[in-house]
Amino acid sequence: MSDKATVTACLIIIGNEVLSGRTEDANLAFLGRQLNELGIRLAEARVIADDKAAIAEAVNQCRRGFDYVFTTGGIGPTHDDITSAAIAEAFGVSLERSAEALALLDRQYRRQDQNEARLKMADIPAGATLVENAVSKAPGYQIENVFVMAGVPKIMRAMFDGFKHRLKGGETVLSETVTAFITEGVMAGKLAAVQARHRPVEIGSYPFVRDGKLGVSLVLRHTDAGRIEKAAADVRAMLGDLGAEPAKDLDG
């Protein structure tokens, strides 16, 4: 499936609070599903600290390695919001106060509530194109193939909705999940044979424990629904031969 037509993306999650275990990230799963619908494969994600050099290095590594890069976090008004400075450094450009971003902030805050910290949210790397934020107005932005978003999930989603029409995907990857109560070890050999018979379909095996019983979800992915259906029939026959009890897919 990883042919040349595959469009890839990387997500960079910026935030000490995620690494310390204080906050659980909610943006990766959302982005993975949304990109999949657009025919873009989220091929990697990184969680990095609020450290300017680390952010700039990760952005520069990833923007060369993937078609699209998305960042979340660190674009608010406080002293620990350093993403924009890091992005500017990564691209070798300056941070400039954007008149367009200022106008957006002016609509959100009364003139007397404006302050230097809030105005920092209008400092955008030179050459970037703004991304609308329908929730709290302070914008995200795009610079080349890098999209910079807020970390708060509600705002991140609003920003994604604001620019997703700019993304160019490949073929959409379809999936089907076959779930049964059986242990991986019992069926792994036969599953490998099914995979070998349906080589371009990617079959992933994800074990789980439910009500104290071991089970497995087998996820089949390809761009062609017909190929998935043929492989899924083969998987179901294999599980039937082994006497596995079918189960509902709860996650997929």
Added chain:
Amino acid sequence: MSDKATVTACLIIIGNEVLSGRTEDANLAFLGRQLNELGIRLAEARVIADDKAAIAEAVNQCRRGFDYVFTTGGIGPTHDDITSAAIAEAFGVSLERSAEALALLDRQYRRQDQNEARLKMADIPAGATLVENAVSKAPGYQIENVFVMAGVPKIMRAMFDGFKHRLKGGETVLSETVTAFITEGVMAGKLAAVQARHRPVEIGSYPFVRDGKLGVSLVLRHTDAGRIEKAAADVRAMLGDLGAEPAKDLDG
């Protein structure tokens, strides 16, 4: 706080199912908190695909950049479990069937239930030291500064408990959280001044929305409880001056 005495770690989460948004990772937050208690800072995490070359490359980048590397996922019996082959490639060693691991698997499965797929879980990179798995017996392992664990959270936690005595941390980083209903933009300038007065204490600002009200959690981190307490008093005074309504910390 990022002095030379800081012991750092990187987590590599291996799994297409996390990148596709099918499964939400539950290991990062657990590991971040556990390492913090041991005086080790989780400085980065990566989520990568079930791709041998990608895994080997990430392991080689990270084991040179951090004191410890942890991996989760891809050590089961199915065809898509390729972590051990990738680790062997990264270290330039061969995969060898471990007599010690075989003995563990023999205790778990009756002889007639043993099969080649299960035996694959006894194929360990040469030079690795096994890590016990109290849940399902198939072991994890340590090779140099890299610890290889299962992805299923219950098993991952059992493995971590099995080797955490081998980890050598620095000073434990303590934290205190001050939470209030106030917007970041209103207090960001004054917060920056507090941060400047308490330079070695790391102050992170994490906005939230609760019951339709905007709030912020300010997390203060340092190894010295006295320094944290002084900075926290300064933060509380600043919030009081601004008339912010104190709030309960729900996450921290």
